[in-house]
Amino acid sequence: MTTVKTVAFVEPSFYGVSFARAAFEQGHRVVSIVSSTDNPQKYGYEGIYHDLIVADIRDADSLYEAIVGSPYANGLDALIPATDYASHVTAKVAERLGLRGVPYEAALKSRNKDLARQAYAEHEVPSARFRKVRTYEEAAAAAEEIGYPVVLKPTNCASSQNVYFINNAAELQEAMEIIVAFKVTYMDFKVREEYLIEEYLDGPEFSVELFLSEGEPIFGTVTEKITSPLPYFVEILHTLPTPSHTEHTDEIIRTAVAALKAIGIANGPSHVEVKLTRTGPRIIEVNGRPGGDNISSDLLVQAFGVDVFEATVNYYLDRPIAIDKKHHRAASIAYVTADRDGVFERIEGLEALSRLQHVVRYHVAAAPGDSVTIPRSSDDRLGYIITIGDSPQEAKERALALVDSLKVVYRQQEAEIA
Structure with missing residues (x-):
């Protein structure tokens, strides 16, 4: 007979709803840690959790304090990120609680594309040439160095948000104006004010x-x-x-x-x-x-x-x-x-x-x-x-x-x- 465990998910949404459903159907106690009590209805997981904890899931200290101040302070068997944006924050708190998971540094690199590109280069993993930039002037210099066409993208977003294929300096200037004004993404996570100019990789x-x-x-x-x-x-x-x-x-x-x-x-x-x-x-x-x-x-x-x-x-x-x-x-x-x-x-x-x-x-x-x-x-x-x-x-x-x-x-x- 399966022993019931207490499994907490940080902000189930999109693919993460399937996480909550899997644990619920396995018979575990499912705790959802959310930024709003409206989120189970918003993201479609009403009926597949047992309890809610409210926290600022963008902040590791808030997440940790919400857990230790809850009835599950010493009772969590797993803490699992159920949205991309909270993956590194969840990993940091899981390490602090002594729970299994993705190492914080690895989660941080997977969430931040510039850190990941640096790691690929250091370990000679085939990737794209890139430069991290903050301004149009830096972006233009990087594009000239790498060679058009290039790709412009945020360093910490998902779902192809504000990812641009750029043929020339005029297109780059227009796209930079849009991306610099892009300050907040899903669930109110802040968009970093550093962007990537990358070599365009052609192929399937x-x-x-x-x-x-x-x-x-x-x-x-x-x-x-x-x-x-x-x-x-x-x-x-x-x-x-x-x-x-x-x-x-x-x-x-x-x-x-x-x-x-x-x-x-x-x-x-x-x-x-x-x-x-x-x-x-x-x-x-x-x-x-x-x-x-x-x-x-x-x-x-x-x-x-x-x-x-x-x-x-x-x-x-x-x-x-x-x-x-x-x-x-x-x-x-x-x-x-x-x-x-x-x-x-x-x-x-x-x-x-x-x-x-x-x-x-x-x-x-x-x-x-x-x-x-x-x-x-x-x-x-x-x-x-x-x-x-x-x-x-x-x-x-x-x-x-x-x-x-x-x-x-x-x-x-x-x-x-x-």
């Missing part, structure tokens, strides 16, 4: 879903990504396992493991983004947690029967980890996006999806009356479809065909009516 993009034990992968697979047209980098399709460039799978996985070792992650789940360039795989970024965008919550489950969230909870609790592939098929998720700016009314063609056996689920995030735009970040996507297939190519083709069969309908503007 992948992510590597990994689970490490003492630096060695006990699970690994490669996901193919398709992103929106430049100048943006929004992910609009994932297929797991990859249907393309399969001859490079082992090399891609080895490069991802090397990147994790470089920043100090030797255990647990990770999601590593890679581009396959003419010179081989090169690292985009490392995340010391399961992949989001339904990769872990749906695609891994559908393709292999793998529950990485359950395995991760067991890792944090120092319990045996079962992460073997139970079957072999493929799954894909394709996102519905707007092809122009406008006011959203509905998506036509959805009613046919529920009759298709190869459709696992579909979801519409946009509501009638919402202002929508061509995707500049993940927040701009309107919905998704998840499909399965006997092969990766079949799952991918089904997802793409279904998205293409849908029609985004925009609300007629008053000016047009007049």
Whole structure:
């Protein structure tokens, strides 16, 4: 019989909701540490936690004091970050409490892209040339040194927020004005006033879903990504396992493991983004947690029967980890996006999806009356479809065909009516 443990999650949201659900369904006592009591309803995990603790999850001291001042002061068996932005703060508090987790320095590097790039360079992990900048003048000098085209991005954000493909100095100046004004991101975390100018890596993009034990992968697979047209980098399709460039799978996985070792992650789940360039795989970024965008919550489950969230909870609790592939098929998720700016009314063609056996689920995030735009970040996507297939190519083709069969309908503007 499983012994009930007390597992605390810091601010479950997005992919982190699956964490809370996994622990809850394992029969553990689930405590959510949140910045607002409205968050369970906001992020969709009402009914899968037992207690709430309110803290400033942006501040390690506030988080620590909230825990030691709670009924769980000496009773937590695990403290798990359930949002990217709080991962380093959670790691710092977990170390202070003597709990298992990602080392603080490693979590800090994975949250801050400049620190990660420095670590890759020091350990000779193939990455992108980069410069950290604060002003347009510094950015222009860095771009000239690296050579256009370049990529401009924040050092500590996610979801492709304010990531720009830059062809020349005029585009760089315009983008710098926008990014410098970008002060606060999700959950009121501050955007660092330091930015990256990076070499643009040309080639197909992948992510590597990994689970490490003492630096060695006990699970690994490669996901193919398709992103929106430049100048943006929004992910609009994932297929797991990859249907393309399969001859490079082992090399891609080895490069991802090397990147994790470089920043100090030797255990647990990770999601590593890679581009396959003419010179081989090169690292985009490392995340010391399961992949989001339904990769872990749906695609891994559908393709292999793998529950990485359950395995991760067991890792944090120092319990045996079962992460073997139970079957072999493929799954894909394709996102519905707007092809122009406008006011959203509905998506036509959805009613046919529920009759298709190869459709696992579909979801519409946009509501009638919402202002929508061509995707500049993940927040701009309107919905998704998840499909399965006997092969990766079949799952991918089904997802793409279904998205293409849908029609985004925009609300007629008053000016047009007049």
